[in-house]
Amino acid sequence: MAHQSHLRFHIRFPEDKIRQPIIYQIGHEYNVVTDVRRADVRDTTGWADVEFSGETTEIERAVEGLRKKGCVVDPIELNVVE
Amino acid sequence: MSKMKALVCRECGKEYPTKAIHVCEMCFGPLEVKYNYDEIKEVISRKTIADGPNSMWRYLDLLPVEGTNFVGPHAGLTPLVRAKNLGAYLGLNELYIKNDTVNHPTLSFKDRVVAVALTRARELGFETVACASTGNLANSVSAHAAAANLHCYVFIPGDLEAAKVLGNLIYKPHVVEVEGNYDDVNRLCSEIAGEHGWAFVNINIRPYYAEGSKTLAFETVEQLGWKTPDQVVIPMASGSLLTKIWKGLHEMKYVGLIDQVRTKVNGAQAEGCSPISTAFKGGYDFFKPVKPKTIAKSLAIGNPADGYYALKATAESYGAMDMVTDEEVVEGIQLLAQTEGIFAETAGGVTIGVLKKLVKQGIIKKNEVTVAYITGNGLKTQEAVIDAVGRPTRIQPSLVAFEKTFKLRKNGGGDA
Numbered sequence: 001m002a003h004q005s006h007l008r009f010h011i012r013f014p015e016d017k018i019r020q021p022i023i024y025q026i027g028h029e030y031n032v033v034t035d036v037r038r039a040d041v042r043d044t045t046g047w048a049d050v051e052f053s054g055e056t057t058e059i060e061r062a063v064e065g066l067r068k069k070g071c072v073v074d075p076i077e078l079n080v081v082e
Numbered sequence: 083m084s085k086m087k088a089l090v091c092r093e094c095g096k097e098y099p100t101k102a103i104h105v106c107e108m109c110f111g112p113l114e115v116k117y118n119y120d121e122i123k124e125v126i127s128r129k130t131i132a133d134g135p136n137s138m139w140r141y142l143d144l145l146p147v148e149g150t151n152f153v154g155p156h157a158g159l160t161p162l163v164r165a166k167n168l169g170a171y172l173g174l175n176e177l178y179i180k181n182d183t184v185n186h187p188t189l190s191f192k193d194r195v196v197a198v199a200l201t202r203a204r205e206l207g208f209e210t211v212a213c214a215s216t217g218n219l220a221n222s223v224s225a226h227a228a229a230a231n232l233h234c235y236v237f238i239p240g241d242l243e244a245a246k247v248l249g250n251l252i253y254k255p256h257v258v259e260v261e262g263n264y265d266d267v268n269r270l271c272s273e274i275a276g277e278h279g280w281a282f283v284n285i286n287i288r289p290y291y292a293e294g295s296k297t298l299a300f301e302t303v304e305q306l307g308w309k310t311p312d313q314v315v316i317p318m319a320s321g322s323l324l325t326k327i328w329k330g331l332h333e334m335k336y337v338g339l340i341d342q343v344r345t346k347v348n349g350a351q352a353e354g355c356s357p358i359s360t361a362f363k364g365g366y367d368f369f370k371p372v373k374p375k376t377i378a379k380s381l382a383i384g385n386p387a388d389g390y391y392a393l394k395a396t397a398e399s400y401g402a403m404d405m406v407t408d409e410e411v412v413e414g415i416q417l418l419a420q421t422e423g424i425f426a427e428t429a430g431g432v433t434i435g436v437l438k439k440l441v442k443q444g445i446i447k448k449n450e451v452t453v454a455y456i457t458g459n460g461l462k463t464q465e466a467v468i469d470a471v472g473r474p475t476r477i478q479p480s481l482v483a484f485e486k487t488f489k490l491r492k493n494g495g496g497d498a
Contacts, residue, residue, distance in 0.1 A: 008110055037110045049110040073273030076110050076386040080284050081264055082219045
């Protein structure tokens with residue numbers, strides 16, 4: 001059985017995609033469960049803290065899919081390289 | 083009862099036991115240490131601090147460790163230098179430099195946070211410590227781990243400069259060069275921290291690690307004769323240092339060491355990586371991540387974890403933020419060296435550059451007691467100033483040549 005993971009991300013949406021259901025789309029396009037825990041969406045900016053559950057490789061594909069839609073995806077800790 | 087009450091979510095306030103966790107399970111907000119201030123107040127005093135060790139551990143009652151088996155026992159208690167020459171140049175009557183270029187053992191303020199992180203990690207039973215770093219943090223974790231006989235993994239981007247890699251290898255940690263850029267290292271380390279039972283100082287140990295920065299505030303106040311400064315200028319990377327100095331100042335009030343906090347905290351960034359300062363100047367309470375491009379690499383964090391909290395602390399204190407160009411960074415390094423004899427790394431150039439700007443703008447005033455935090459040693463970033471310092475004056479090996487070059491006359495004064 002493939003390795004199951006629960007990975008948490010901070011996702012920032014591009015201004016022109018704020019009104020699109022991107023998290024919903026990702027949950028349908030890839031075999032991952034998305035769980036939004038915190039978010040802030042305004043007129044020109046938006047972000048969400050989300051946990052993705054599923055096979056590690058599928059989560060990686062989903063993250064790549066988010067990036068292709070123009071989202072910036074970081075670990076939940078944001079930048080840790082100091 | 084322990085002086086540490088809990089880890090508490092900075093967003094929703096949910097409390098957790100004081101273990102190696104850093105994210106709230108409810109809202110994914112960051113955790114920080116909450117203390118039993120009423121109990122600490124009963125045991126701490128100016129005298130107990132003065133009678134303590136000549137290191138940052140004299141503030142043990144306000145640090146998140148349980149015992150006294152310290153890793154990094156000599157960190158902190160660096161000089162607070164009365165900067166008369168630089169003050170005169172800038173037009174400030176009472177300017178001080180908090181000089182962490184001489185912090186022990188690796189010459190940056192990171193020795194404070196790493197000493198706390200590794201002491202706590204050992205208390206929690208960890209035998210392996212790790213960090214993701216491009217410079218000062220890796221040096222400090224490697225050195226402290228060597229001295230404490232802890233296994234150590236340091237993750238660095240594959241394109242890091244040779245000198246910086248050497249500064250880690252000398253302590254013989256496992257230096258893991260990740261084939262990829264900064265973002266790849268960032269993501270990988272977050273995943274490793276989630277999967278392995280290691281103490282990642284800036285990930286799962288971060289709530290403890292960050293508390294070490296408070297000692298800069300504690301020392302400043304003690305060294306000023308138990309008074310808070312009017313103005314402080316602090317370099318910002320993740321923004322954690324600024325928020326913890328603000329927290330430290332208030333903790334001294336909570337436990338009765340001082341009566342009031344009258345300090346304005348000011349943040350400094352380089353223009354090539356200034357997400358927090360840019361947000362502040364635009365009047366926003368949130369920042370937009372950036373791709374760093376600056377010589378101030380120790381401050382080059384494009385998506386800073388504590389950026390939001392740094393904005394909040396600065397606003398609460400009625401402080402300000404600003405940023406400087408790379409040319410101004412180099413000028414700041416030179417100015418500090420040539421007026422006070424302190425050779426700072428690029429982050430110090432950022433601090434001095436922004437200090438200069440804030441004075442010029444009238445935000446910091448002539449008679450205000452001002453402290454600038456210089457967080458790392460210039461010997462670590464010599465490449466930044468190599469084109470700005472000129473060359474030695476070359477002469478033939480004769481007295482005549484020497485006197486002719488410098489237009490000196492015999493018996494013209496001096497110490498002879």
